[in-house]
Amino acid sequence: MTALTLTNVNKSFGDVHVLKDINIEVEDGEFVVFVGPSGCGKSTLLRVIAGLEDATSGEVRIGDNLVNATPPSKRGIAMVFQSYALYPHLNVRKNMSLALKQERKSKAVIEQRVAKASKMLDLEAYLDRYPSELSGGQRQRVAIGRAIVREPKLFLFDEPLSNLDAALRMNTRLEIAKLHDALAASMIYVTHDQTEAMTLADKIVVLRDGRVEQIGSPMELYNNPVNQFVAGFLGSPAMNFMPAGFVSEGDPRTLGLRPEDLQLRTDGELTAAVLHVEHLGGDTNVIAQVKGTQITARLFGQHSIDQGQTVNFGYSPERAYYFNADGLRM
Amino acid sequence: MNKARTNPFNTVAMHGALILYTLIALFPVFVILINSFKTRKAIFREPLALPDAESFSLIGYQTVMKQGDFFLYFQNSMIVTVASLFFVLLFGAMAAFALAEYRFKGNTLMGLYLALGIMIPIRIGTVAILEMMVASGLVNTLWALILVYTAQGLPLAVFILSEFMRQVSDDLKNAARVDGLSEYAIFFQLVLPLVRPAMATVAVFNMIPIWNDLWFPLILAPAEETKTLTLGSQVFIGQFVTDWNAVLSALSMAILPVLVLYVIFSRQLIRGLTSGAVK
Numbered sequence: 001m002t003a004l005t006l007t008n009v010n011k012s013f014g015d016v017h018v019l020k021d022i023n024i025e026v027e028d029g030e031f032v033v034f035v036g037p038s039g040c041g042k043s044t045l046l047r048v049i050a051g052l053e054d055a056t057s058g059e060v061r062i063g064d065n066l067v068n069a070t071p072p073s074k075r076g077i078a079m080v081f082q083s084y085a086l087y088p089h090l091n092v093r094k095n096m097s098l099a100l101k102q103e104r105k106s107k108a109v110i111e112q113r114v115a116k117a118s119k120m121l122d123l124e125a126y127l128d129r130y131p132s133e134l135s136g137g138q139r140q141r142v143a144i145g146r147a148i149v150r151e152p153k154l155f156l157f158d159e160p161l162s163n164l165d166a167a168l169r170m171n172t173r174l175e176i177a178k179l180h181d182a183l184a185a186s187m188i189y190v191t192h193d194q195t196e197a198m199t200l201a202d203k204i205v206v207l208r209d210g211r212v213e214q215i216g217s218p219m220e221l222y223n224n225p226v227n228q229f230v231a232g233f234l235g236s237p238a239m240n241f242m243p244a245g246f247v248s249e250g251d252p253r254t255l256g257l258r259p260e261d262l263q264l265r266t267d268g269e270l271t272a273a274v275l276h277v278e279h280l281g282g283d284t285n286v287i288a289q290v291k292g293t294q295i296t297a298r299l300f301g302q303h304s305i306d307q308g309q310t311v312n313f314g315y316s317p318e319r320a321y322y323f324n325a326d327g328l329r330m
Numbered sequence: 331m332n333k334a335r336t337n338p339f340n341t342v343a344m345h346g347a348l349i350l351y352t353l354i355a356l357f358p359v360f361v362i363l364i365n366s367f368k369t370r371k372a373i374f375r376e377p378l379a380l381p382d383a384e385s386f387s388l389i390g391y392q393t394v395m396k397q398g399d400f401f402l403y404f405q406n407s408m409i410v411t412v413a414s415l416f417f418v419l420l421f422g423a424m425a426a427f428a429l430a431e432y433r434f435k436g437n438t439l440m441g442l443y444l445a446l447g448i449m450i451p452i453r454i455g456t457v458a459i460l461e462m463m464v465a466s467g468l469v470n471t472l473w474a475l476i477l478v479y480t481a482q483g484l485p486l487a488v489f490i491l492s493e494f495m496r497q498v499s500d501d502l503k504n505a506a507r508v509d510g511l512s513e514y515a516i517f518f519q520l521v522l523p524l525v526r527p528a529m530a531t532v533a534v535f536n537m538i539p540i541w542n543d544l545w546f547p548l549i550l551a552p553a554e555e556t557k558t559l560t561l562g563s564q565v566f567i568g569q570f571v572t573d574w575n576a577v578l579s580a581l582s583m584a585i586l587p588v589l590v591l592y593v594i595f596s597r598q599l600i601r602g603l604t605s606g607a608v609k
Binding site: 047050051052071072073074077078079081082083084085086087088089098099102103146150158 | 499501502504505506507508509510511520523524
């Protein structure tokens, strides 16, 4: 069964066309990540699914129901916001139980669900505290708890980790992954961070300028990007692009090489002047210039390379990507 | 404040200026208060002297108590002020919420139209208002005053409150929508508590002019049973003789309720500023 079906969804604000013919299917229990640069419409798309914005045209189905005209609270969804959006005047327990009270669930049910969610998220000690007395990570967990207690068909996450610091972000990321396994619920997750997308997703939807660029599993997108945008967006450091003419005279295409596919070889095709070296311990990132184009090479292990040095990089031809003038993969 | 940036001279100058301003502002009130406890002769002989054993007198307060129904005037002023404030805050906040929260045709135009009232004094329309009140039979009722003061306070209230309501996080309102709260519940349970400091500001801004107003009570509700305190005090001011003891005593007593209301609202103001903001 599908948890969510979007058919030809369009959204305009006045003359601004922000979502263009979006078609997406989310299977039951799937973790789908919408990813794209800021302003690509991914948050708007999430809000259309949530019912906080109306689609200008097209169909939104959650489960088997057409929900275009259904208010957010009746759609069987729960949403976690970037700014946590906890009710400042209610304590944690009341924050989590408010939606259930609105649904007129019995006290016993509310208590049992809040207890279950707070146990899952390690929030039992904080149930009587107010949001202002919690740390950022705790607030985010409360926000997630507020979503869990509703037992929705579909979870929506709007950049939930972007207000957390790096260490906490990784922990919370793991927690969300664990939560997905434990609840076996369908989740939609919006982010601009490709690492979050790659690590969490069963399926990634890459968006640009209100259009779906490509849909697929993380490895599918990584190994088989349909165009230069997707190739450049996924992977860190990003893929290197250079005129293919650098290696074969007169080739009009663009050559794309992942940083980890570049190797130091004395007979390498690319002669590069080293601009900067980042020693990460496990890896060494070499930022260099080839005929005026900046490239990044990610070398495994530690290398003693100096700034200003000239090195040669080689690659295996089957790891090279070629794009035409329109950015499409060839 | 950062210690490195405070200069003792600046601190002294700042506090000096503030203290001076406080003294200037409080001086008339002080003069009214001390003179209300003096005999008529003493008021004129030495207006700035404190009441002593010889000049101390409660004659002014006694006159006020005897003449006219002062407690009724008090009550009228209180009812008019509190009711007007209530309506200004209620309708002002509702209009501000609609303007800040919903996208509809003519939103900006509506906002400008409501703001127009800030620039045009309501007293220009006195004659028309009086005609309307006569036609609707509201002359000499407290409702006439409450309605006029509500109209008078709304423009500024809408203007200030809509600014504050725009600052309430959209995510918070959307979270409430996802949780199934109605728009009324969002307004009353979520947004109003968050803009409480702004509400207190609006209340303080509106309270004093309403309490002190002489114009509309004189025109719309001059009857004995609807007189407000300010209007009631005028009986002691005559064309030839003015009973200064009574006037000063009445004014001293008129200060009290405003003071109490002000303390209530300003505590809200401070509490609003210090309550834990949620990121």
